[in-house]
Amino acid sequence: MKDKRFTLVSDTPCPITVLNDIPLVRLQFGERTPLTSVKKRVRVAKGALLAEHGSPNVGDMHASIDGVIKDLTASYVEIQYEGLPLDVAGTAAAAAKDTELARPVEPVSFDGLDEIELGKTLKRLGIAIRPFTRPCELFIINCLNPEPGMLYTQELLAVHMPVIEAGFSLVRRLNNAPEFVLALPEGGSASLEGAGVRHVSPQYPNSLARPLIKIVTGAERTKHVTLVRLHNIFQLGLVARSGLPLTEQVATVFGKNYLAPLGTPVQTFLDIQGFKLESGDSVILGGAMRGVAISGLRRGLRKVDDAIQFIPKGSRPELEDNPCINCGACVLVCPMRLRPNMLSRYAEFGQYESCRKEQLATCIECGMCGWICPACRPMQQYFRMAKLQLGMPTFQHRLRGQ
């Protein structure tokens, strides 16, 4: 489907603003377990370890600013900015309690580490290392903006190439794939030593994993191919260059690019831009095609969130349980060549096993069917519900742990 709204490149440059001095961050634990020393009113230094996770898919969590833990619940920790950390000797400020969390964090050296040790070290620095270590025959770096409304990849390639190179050098150490490919939008000119270049039409959903793998390899086999977003390479690069835990994140927020501390609340971005929201608007964490609508503005930016978008009231017809009119528009537009018309009706009427037979597991939740549906049916919602019933992982599920 050709639609100008699906173009994934911008003609005008969108420089990345670096945000410092955020008054408060809220860090979501996800599936990580907080350390026992993390308590209210404890002073923490930027980079101090706050929560851990056993899986290589989830990086550990660190304080992203210097400050004092203001609030702590089962799902998040809030840190309020309070100037510089104490020196090691500990000339204490009055109210806050000082523990080892307040000690400034020392950079780690990656020299001489073998593959396993390097992976472990990076995980402790907050990197989800699983995609990098996955054995494969082809390693693709996806340099397309993942979804419409995200604008950061061109800027990263233009301005932050040294960071990406640093990240890529670690990738080469973690993964011994015989071939590395940089998937660039048409007209893009970046290059990495040791990686081939493929130009791809910058049109959604070409930026999603399976369609992109098909374009690059020409085959519909994803088993021996690893695909990583440029975003993740950039995160790896930040850690590689500093040797410090991951505390920053690049994201497109309301059409502008930022390099902001992890956990920066949505409200802070609104304040910076002087953006006013009305009742009935939607605020989306992630892309407009696959993201999550949030109900409160204190939600902090997670490592997996590369965009915050704003959908004005009434800009989209309401999605309701309207009957499918069987027009076939979704069948034409599905990049996975599924039959969303049948899938959604099976899910709607609770025939989940039929969904499995119609290969629901192949669905990548790109949102194209819901975008085009003239009956305005909540297609993705049906598919997620059916996947949940069948015990298949959904896109949101995979993000929830982060």
Next chain:
Amino acid sequence: MTQGKTFTEIRPRFVVDTPPFMHRGYTVNAMMRDMLIALAPAAAAAIWQYGIEAFRVMALAAGICVLTQSLWEKALGRQSRVFDGSALVTGVLFAFLLPAGAPWWLVATGSALTVILGREVFGGIGCNPLCPPLVGWAAMTVSWPVYMDPTAVNLSSSLLDPLIRMKYYGWTALSQGSEMALLLGGQLGGLGSAQIAAVLAGGLYLLVRGVVRWEIPAACLAGVLITGAVFWRFGPAMGIGPASAPPPHLYLLTGSTIFVAFFLATEHSSSPVAVGGMFAYGLLAGFLTVLIRIFGMYPDGAPFAVLLTSLGTPMFDLIRAAPFGGKRS
């Protein structure tokens, strides 16, 4: 009053909804509006040709369809969908198949049957296995063939029904060079469906707007032309009198072939959704149209051909590419 903020005081309140948060913006209502625009030229031509008679039939059919659907939904306690415009469009489509002089009770009964038997008994829009206007048309044609015969109910008209002439006197009975007159609607038939040029213009508008996909009309017309050409060329060798197998273009210029191919065969719910299935469906519908015209007892083959072909839609839907990865279930 409680100390803290109550829920209603929290401002602003955001809509928490399901993705995608973008929409193409083309809804069923817009689709039905485009259908009405596409039907407008033929409706105008029908009124120009038959006067208030044609308007009477179209208005009555559309009104009865809307009324029947709203009463049916009320009686069954279903959510009303009458405002999506599909009942209105169905009514006009049904009226296009009727002769301009159809008596009011025939129009009313047919319209009610179109909505109830054609669609609502199966669950409403999107659930019908057959094209609703064709169901109504078939019920009327079988029940009151005389009142559905354009020649019989339009006695005052000076026009002729070319289908009858071709059926009983052979295609050579049509005066030479009458193609242009036929194209411009100079024939008796369904009040809208016989306005060939106007219907064709409306059909092309539907294609341009993307309401219907080009595959079905193209395959349908190709099916008619190919089968017609085969019988025209080889008919005498097969023992069919040369007068019974007209040149293929006459199939398109007479009766409701064009109207059915663009407006009824493409009815979303009763037609296949995958490209391969669409071609097979259209070709079969075209093939059956010619077969019914030559061998059947009904002079206009297209409506019954599409009704029959629609029965095979679930089969045609099996003609499809395998999902990503090439693994079939």
